[in-house]
Amino acid sequence: MRRPPARLTAGLLVLLTSCQQLNSAGPGRYAVTLGAARSIPVAVPYTGTWTVSGVPAWVSVSKTAGSGPISFTLTADRGAGTPLAADVDELRGTLTVTWTDPGGRTGTVRWPVSADEFKLTGRVKAGPAVQGTDVRVRAVPNQPVQAASHGMIVTYRAGAGLGAQGVTARPDRRAAATLSARGLAAGATTRLGERSAAVRVADVDGALRALRADPAVESVTVNRVLHTQATAPTLATPVEPTDQFAPLQWAYRLLGYPAVWRDMQDHPYTKAVTVAVVDSGIRYDHPDLQGRLWTPGEGALDVLEATVDTAGTGNGDGDGPDTDPTDPSTPGRTASSHGTHVTGIIAARWGDNGATAGCAACSRTGVIGATNTANVKVLPIRAIDAEGNTDIAQVAVAVRYAAGLPVTLDGTTYTNPHPAQVINLSLGGAIAAAEAQPMCDAVTEATSAGALVVAASGNGYGTTPYYPAACPDAVAVSSVTLSGGSAPRRATYSNAYPQVQLAAPGGTDYFQDATYYNGARWDPRGDGSSEPFVDAIISTGWDYTRNAPNYEVEAGTSQAAPQVSALAALLLSKGVTTDAASTLARLTGTATDLGAAGRDDVFGYGMINPVAALGAPPVSDTLGLRLQDALGRVFQPKLDAVGRFQAYLGDGTFRVIGGRDRNANGVYGEPGEPASEKTAVLGADSPAVDVGDLTP
Known part of the structure; x- marks a missing residue:
């Protein structure tokens, strides 16, 4: 005969009877039910060894292996198991108990686990058409006043006395009696105070004459009809780019950039702004970046020493500091150009990029950058070597140089002719605060010189501060990605800590928790196939195997930081802000608050909001x-x-x-x-x- 599973509940721990105890036959089947509780102790007699595995994602167990009695605490994190639609009233799953008895026999059994969900109800209701106090009297030209009124409002003189002809001393009754005595039909009356009343009447002109003839009346006005205004906003037409890979660039849609680009088209952003990208350098030969960069001779710089990489083989370009920050080819290099990818997010060209027939595989339109037609240029500063490494000193030098401070490298002094108003640092590491101090000092100096320093919070999947993002004067940026709902979520890799100030789209970790909510499809192999596009960031890249430009998909806080840098540049270019302090205040003050109300370690003040920050339509x-x-x-x-x-x-x-x-x-x-x-x-x-x- 099949026995029903025993039940372990939060309020009662049910043990087996002697004939059911765990013995050489192995453990039985149990239903572990939390009900409304968060945790439940599990204790079952047994004499062999055991392990617990296959635990549902929304459940944790305090102990996963042991010998003798099975004993652990099971705790539910219901939020981790709640589906996006929040339409399941009970979470269910199973965990697996694997056992070995004293005689060496083994087996497994699956225990059902369940927990009640809690219920939230409400209603989203369209509000009135009136916005704030935006109410006005509607003019009705060439029509009698009755067409725009609901009668009269009459106010009697103080001390005049309202009791006349046996009428109780109330203004509404006095007014109705006066009109009736003149043969005028009075409708509904409303007492507005000790001396005032509103009276509905059809013959407005007659009522005016009758009430004004009463010596006790101080004033009579028409009860005008008011109408709601701005029943809906006047909608502008969003600007939709036509570049080949623009449909894959979901981050700009999440940030509302089609409205910003409309504003930019109607009211050009003309003030010149420089964004320094301190990174691995740039590929000047990428067609989608032509005309968007300061070049060698215009301030671009490679600050790397001749040997900085871990292999001791040089920094990749075979020389030391100079004015050419090209991200070089090296023997066997397969990784893309990180600096080129970051730069494209900010400043990739729109439309035909001029790719020639000599690059048959090149897209003639490629991707787009956030700054579009704004007067924004990127200053490439190479501080990361071909292996993807740098050090504290190199970053400190690069930051100082970017801000316009003179630096001396190998006996040569360099001063940036185009000091950056914004410095982007898509780099960092989990180092001690004391070790990071020289880098933080450089950030402070750059800030004092007028630059806003934006840095990636780190991809450590935890809460460890990464530097330089955690430096006191840096703006640490965390990463969000699509959730499938009406708000983005934290990207799992994105570090959360108190210094985080803002969040921006950096995309999903496509190796561990890839999602495909953006709805775009693409042909990754160029064979005519159509596949969903992962929620990651596509931008300009470089194929070092073919030594040719390409477009690559990456994700990380490295991709989130340039979104903030781009918006900061646009605020300055439009003239909404004029310096680093006002720009940061505008970024944080208009951010979309996510997660817990107010500033928090995950999102800072929230996700940047370009439309609100720039006042786009x-x-x-x-x-x-x-x-x-x-x-x-x-x-x-x-x-x-x-x-x-x-x-x-x-x-x-x-x-x-x-x-x-x-x-x-x-x-x-x-x-x-x-x-x-x-x-x-x-x-x-x-x-x-x-x-x-x-x-x-």
């Missing part, structure tokens, strides 16, 4: 829901026909935002967009919460 106007927990995980329950939603979630604190999307990026209620936000706390003590109406 709205290009869409849709209503929707944004739902995140304090860790930044995103959930997207469905809205029914009238905007109601029902979500089954784990325990924790949730930000529930009903808002409008005005920049067509699918994120509702960002800065500059109408929003209504509420907070919900779910758990065993509050298993169901209704947040009511969210009316942006």
